[in-house]
Amino acid sequence: MSGIVLLGLRILSALALYAFLGWALYLLWRTLRRDILTEASRHVPPLSLRISQPDEEELVRNFTQGEIAIGRDPDCECILAHGTVSARHARLNFHHHQWWVDDLQSTNGTKLNDEPLQIPTVVADGDTIKCGQVSLTVILSDQVLSDTGD
16 A cells, blocks of 8 residues: 555656646746847837038938947947047937937037036937037937938
């Protein structure tokens, strides 16, 4: 009789182990699926910048990434080759479903709509960012403008 009880306990243990593993895999799958759906919903809207430099033709640059570094440094996404612009002058970030601009401790400062930029600030369509003597007009739109630069 004890052999049958022992066999029953082994079968119950095996079933409990498989039930636990199945439950753990189900929770992992559900968490992974939720993370994939969350990541898919994080769409960075396109951003265009109308760049006006002294003594140069106005041009429009289009961006689709979530972070845009502005400056003279070749590693910047938006390169402004003007003497009044610092190597890494400012940064545009997309987070919390909004575009934000931040001064990167530039020498000549950054202005948003002619106001000195002290802290990261939300930008809206039509705002003007001034890096030294270069003006960048923010264009937030689902339509990406034709790129006249590059």
